[in-house]
Amino acid sequence: MQLRDRVAVVTGAGGGLGKAHALLLARLGAKVVVNDMNAANADQVAAEIVASGGDAMGFGASVTDEQSVAEMVAAVLTRWGRLDILVNNAGILRDKSFAKMDLADFRLVVDVHLMGAAICTKAVWDIMRDQQYGRIVMTTSSSGLYGNFGQANYGAAKMALVGLMQTLALEGEKYGIRVNCLAPTAATQMTESVLSPGALTQLSPDLVSPGLFALVREEAPTRAILCAGAGHFARANVTLTQGAYIGNGSEAADRVVAVWDDISDRAGEVVPGYGFAQAERELASAGHDLPTMAVQH
Numbered sequence: 001m002q003l004r005d006r007v008a009v010v011t012g013a014g015g016g017l018g019k020a021h022a023l024l025l026a027r028l029g030a031k032v033v034v035n036d037m038n039a040a041n042a043d044q045v046a047a048e049i050v051a052s053g054g055d056a057m058g059f060g061a062s063v064t065d066e067q068s069v070a071e072m073v074a075a076v077l078t079r080w081g082r083l084d085i086l087v088n089n090a091g092i093l094r095d096k097s098f099a100k101m102d103l104a105d106f107r108l109v110v111d112v113h114l115m116g117a118a119i120c121t122k123a124v125w126d127i128m129r130d131q132q133y134g135r136i137v138m139t140t141s142s143s144g145l146y147g148n149f150g151q152a153n154y155g156a157a158k159m160a161l162v163g164l165m166q167t168l169a170l171e172g173e174k175y176g177i178r179v180n181c182l183a184p185t186a187a188t189q190m191t192e193s194v195l196s197p198g199a200l201t202q203l204s205p206d207l208v209s210p211g212l213f214a215l216v217r218e219e220a221p222t223r224a225i226l227c228a229g230a231g232h233f234a235r236a237n238v239t240l241t242q243g244a245y246i247g248n249g250s251e252a253a254d255r256v257v258a259v260w261d262d263i264s265d266r267a268g269e270v271v272p273g274y275g276f277a278q279a280e281r282e283l284a285s286a287g288h289d290l291p292t293m294a295v296q297h
Helices: 016-027 039-051 066-080 103-131 142-146 152-175 197-202 210-216 252-258 260-264 276-285
Strands: 007-010 031-036 056-060 085-088 134-139 177-185 225-229 232-236
Touching (some): 016 085, 016 210, 031 066, 134 210, 142 152, 177 210
Parallel strands (some): 007 085
Antiparallel strands (some): 225 232
């Protein structure tokens, strides 16, 4: 019962991965809000949690509907008085090659994944700041981290969530808010058409959700990207190579090409603590004695 007295919201939890997340959090003692566009599915999962001795409520709402999300958060506070964990899991697929993709489908996928997560996070942000505690998980994907044919819209939205996580982790740090990303590989309704039956069996959502606990517990890290699937867990990082100083001048462009291998050499690469670290190192390389920029809160 490591999450006893914690209150968690899981979006897109009427089935698949979100349901697995909700059931796990409930088993760990959390009070769970099961959100889904399909209210009946949300209520069914909540009822399953209650039947197992847990405490849960279903709430039917689209994560893109600001008013409905605000009403959900208000209902949570009315019932339990706090909100500790937000798992931004809701998502959709509209896969096609970029050449054949309608921009309306591009916008829709970005709206659900990125804006949906932003809307839900904004709705809980001040609550978590005021209580000096919060755990937020964005659901990213290997399609965003590394690309995947036919998923330009999905990949763009999923990588955008990494950027959102990186910044919110910095802004939330002094308020006790820790923000991380989970990159799952799981058999859900969204993947049934692209995976073989054997792979679907191995990629049960139940084998992803244990990683969620590491990201929402009291001792959770912040700014972590956890990749999970088939019971295997790994960390992904956005890194920066040591690079090479080129300077300016008429031959600078040719010199960049000439030392491309040095620029790309991954020996000694780092994970910057914040975005301005890149500019700090570039200016230092150019001979400027620049003090480390303080992270603004």
